[in-house]
Amino acid sequence: MYKIRTLDNISQDGLKLLNSNYNITESDNDADGILLRSFKMHDMDLSPSVKIIARAGAGVNNIPIERYSEEGVVVCNTPGANANAVKELVVLGLLLSSRRVVEGIKWVRTVKDDKDVSKLVEKEKSKFAGQELTGKKLGVIGLGAIGVMVSNIAISLGMEVYGYDPFISIESAWGLSCDVQRVLNLDQIMTECDYITLHVPLIEQTKNLMNKEKFALSKNGIRLLNFARGGLVNHNDLKEAIQNGQVHSYVTDFPDCDLLNMDNVINIPHLGASTYESEENCAKMAVSQTRDYLENGNIINSVNYPDCFMGMSQSKGRIAINHKNIPNMLGQISSILANQNINIADMLNKSKGDYAYTLIDVDSDINGNVTEPIKAIEGVLRVRVIKKD
Numbered sequence: 001m002y003k004i005r006t007l008d009n010i011s012q013d014g015l016k017l018l019n020s021n022y023n024i025t026e027s028d029n030d031a032d033g034i035l036l037r038s039f040k041m042h043d044m045d046l047s048p049s050v051k052i053i054a055r056a057g058a059g060v061n062n063i064p065i066e067r068y069s070e071e072g073v074v075v076c077n078t079p080g081a082n083a084n085a086v087k088e089l090v091v092l093g094l095l096l097s098s099r100r101v102v103e104g105i106k107w108v109r110t111v112k113d114d115k116d117v118s119k120l121v122e123k124e125k126s127k128f129a130g131q132e133l134t135g136k137k138l139g140v141i142g143l144g145a146i147g148v149m150v151s152n153i154a155i156s157l158g159m160e161v162y163g164y165d166p167f168i169s170i171e172s173a174w175g176l177s178c179d180v181q182r183v184l185n186l187d188q189i190m191t192e193c194d195y196i197t198l199h200v201p202l203i204e205q206t207k208n209l210m211n212k213e214k215f216a217l218s219k220n221g222i223r224l225l226n227f228a229r230g231g232l233v234n235h236n237d238l239k240e241a242i243q244n245g246q247v248h249s250y251v252t253d254f255p256d257c258d259l260l261n262m263d264n265v266i267n268i269p270h271l272g273a274s275t276y277e278s279e280e281n282c283a284k285m286a287v288s289q290t291r292d293y294l295e296n297g298n299i300i301n302s303v304n305y306p307d308c309f310m311g312m313s314q315s316k317g318r319i320a321i322n323h324k325n326i327p328n329m330l331g332q333i334s335s336i337l338a339n340q341n342i343n344i345a346d347m348l349n350k351s352k353g354d355y356a357y358t359l360i361d362v363d364s365d366i367n368g369n370v371t372e373p374i375k376a377i378e379g380v381l382r383v384r385v386i387k388k389d
């Protein structure tokens, strides 16, 4: 029986995929796997029972990945599962920053008791005139699952799209419309574009990516959209850029006290991924990845350990070892197996950065004579025996 802890609301359609071998636990002390969305885990010490953390979503800046990696815990996310939902909200963001609909709706509420609303509307509507998207230049920073979709839909809206991503994946490059213009440095996006939208992860290198220096390069009156993370934008610098007219409007999915009452800031309460479809997609992926890891040792969409897939074990037993990516690990593991006269039927060893994973199918039962010496190897972080059903 496996125990799963949920730290956020996870779609029931996903949780339904947990079969009768699974229980949801309320306790922090006995979970095998954790499912979460944006819950901040930085202050959370994990119980040694936890083997996998699945983020039903894309961003993993709410998880202390390095610390958990050292504990041999696999952290995975669900790439692309909520991208369409975010793309659609970005389209709304482009429109909200162009057409003064928000102010218009607020104003209409103030005149709702007026006897001749329609006459008043026609008289006052010029106050809320805006601009069109067609023909404007859009800079897309980050061309991953979301950035590609946003770029492509902006092309169909008639925008001129400039894309910047020095680390673009082959898959994203294939998915990107050939009408998107490739930009090799961020400054070009700043100088060329009327609209800029951010789709990069929040990591050390992207913190305050939008700052005083960047705003100083921009045209007057740009529209900045942030559906990625608040920390990508330096809020003090943004305030100044709004005050001096460089930024006409800022549409963000990450409201912050500093900006709540500012005109020209449209705050959305982190709704990018909040559609039934996206919540279901993310939860289903997160649950199935969690199950595959717990039941078969397969790693899918991990952000800290290498992806490894050997299907279901057809052998007598399977042993899964999370370890540091250092020399002679395989040599030491296989000699322990050899000493116990255990034959290796199949094996996979892969690494990702400082960490590695070894999955071995063996033709004999695995017991403490094997697992204890493997655990004692320097650099081994976790050893798990997975039995065939």
Ligand SMILES: NC(=O)C1=CN([C@@H]2O[C@H](COP(=O)(O)OP(=O)(O)OC[C@H]3O[C@@H](n4cnc5c(N)ncnc54)[C@H](O)[C@@H]3O)[C@@H](O)[C@H]2O)C=CC1
Binding pocket: 057, 058, 059, 060, 079, 080, 082, 083, 086, 141, 142, 143, 144, 145, 146, 147, 164, 165, 166, 167, 168, 169, 172, 199, 200, 201, 202, 205, 206, 227, 228, 229, 253, 270, 271, 272, 273, 274
């Ligand atoms: N508002 C919301 O509800 C949601 C927000 N997000 C945020 O959006 C971010 C992006 O999501 P996805 O597109 O699904 O992720 P992704 O991993 O598919 O794409 C991220 C892209 O950013 C690029 N990148 C990384 N560092 C860069 C840099 N310094 N400059 C330019 N490009 C860089 C990567 O090469 C990659 O192509 C997430 O990390 C998350 O923070 C994601 C989903 C929902």
Ligand SMILES: O=C(O)C(=O)COP(=O)(O)O
Binding pocket: 037, 038, 039, 056, 057, 058, 059, 060, 082, 270, 272, 273, 274
């Ligand atoms: O997937 C992401 O990165 C998101 O920001 C979505 O967050 P949520 O699952 O809506 O709490």
